[in-house]
Amino acid sequence: MDTQSFSKTPNIIEVSVRPQEAPVNLKLRSVSNQASIEKKSIRDIFLDDSESFEDAEIFYPSKMNDIEKEFDIPVQDDIPSKEPEPETSNVVHAFLMPDSKVQNISHTPAILAERGDNKPSSFILANTTEATLHHLQNDCIIPVFSKDNEKTIAHQEFIEVVLSAVQKVFPHHSISSPEIRVSHQIKGRTPSAIHKPVKELLEYEKTIYYERMAFIIKVPSITDIVNGNKLSLSIGGIRSYNQENLYSKKSLERFKFFIGFQNQVCMNLCVSTDGFLEDMRVSNAYELYTKALETMQSYNAELHLMEMKELTYDSLSEHQFAQLIGRSRLYQHLPKSEKQNIPLLNFNDSHINTMAKDYYEDQSFCRDQGGNINLWDVYNLFTQANKSSYIDTFLDRNLNAFEFSKGIQKSLNGSSDYHWFLR
DSSP states (O other): OOOOOOOEEOOOOOOOOOOOOOOOOOOOOOOOOOSSOOOOOHHHHHOOTTOOGGGEEEEOHHHHTOOTTTOOOTTOTTOOTTOOOOOOSSOOOOEEEESSOOOOOOSSOSOEEOOOSOOSSOSOOTTOEEEOHHHHHHHOOEEEETTTTEEOOOHHHHHHHHHHHHHHHSTTSOEEOOEEEEEEEEEEEOGGGTTOOGGGOOGGGEEEEEEEEEEEEEEEEEEEEETTEEEEEEEEEEEEGGGSOTTSSOOOEEEEEEEEEEETTTTEEEOOGGGEEEEEEESSHHHHHHHHHHHHHHOOHHHHHHHHHHGGGOEEOHHHHHHHHHHHHHHTTSOHHHHTTSOOOOOOHHHHHHHHHHHHHOTTTOOOTTSOEEHHHHHHHHHHHGGGSOHHHHHHHHHHHHHHHHHHHHHHTTOOGGGGGTO
């Protein structure tokens, strides 16, 4: 994939040190394996039978949105101090917090859990490399819109704003340090080094930034178990400068944001429709913050978990899985007139080949002794193969994997357009 060069200026954003708070671990209880959805009380979701509400209060979304007095983004000087607060018209889920005085929330979450070093893999691989927030803040320049020299919202700003939103929604939970992956490095040099050979360049004379960036933040104290796999609540986003017209004047900038779960067995992400904001267009960090808040507040974690658990109830035989793999490869070459009548499958031959290989070899999600494989494992074969996707298509394919797996489940019960992939 070609890399596009952009105009840029060496603007660095400084972040001050914030105080820390002691975490209070709360665990999300498993939802029941029921076919129909019913509204549950906060007590049933978060508290054990032996616990009561005497030592807890409910922090409703309307209270979460009181950010005029509590929220300040130091990296964005032009944010109005009295901007209207985000309110959602849909029914949203309240979050549980201990009965204590609510503290003012700083820009960066105060409670960061240490990341383990024994992870089997990252949430995305492809041609990405790991980066730190400190590296983005101190070593990378910020691209600008060339016609008016207005700065873009930098990668580190995106991460910092989401960290603030996560801290707002989960103020008493431990929050992991961001896991950041970058790709498509854009290199440059300072004017003082214009005539120097490359081998003579000093470090301070080199400039870089990354065209694409993806990150996730985990809330390890909110977990559940699906088919023996521990899932941890995760929030993250993706930014790709190749989707911006940096040769023009400043315009709305595009971001992708999600809240879902991460499978701790393989680090695969599980994203549903109501937890994914595909085309988030904003002009400043404040709008980015409010839209991230709205998405988190409208996300139905209980429904998402139950839909994933339901995938464990249905299985494909070896013949059906072979039919699915074969049809998936044919799908890429269908005439346009036929393809438009079939549900979208946003995976290419390389992904499908990886799934076929993992059907036999993957230690966590391979077939059983009889050759059968349940749809939860099929879904994880999709998300495992998706790790080879480029950053800008990663979340879209991740969501498609979930929708496709649910469609195959419906097809097994005779009520879906996805039957083409199994017939």
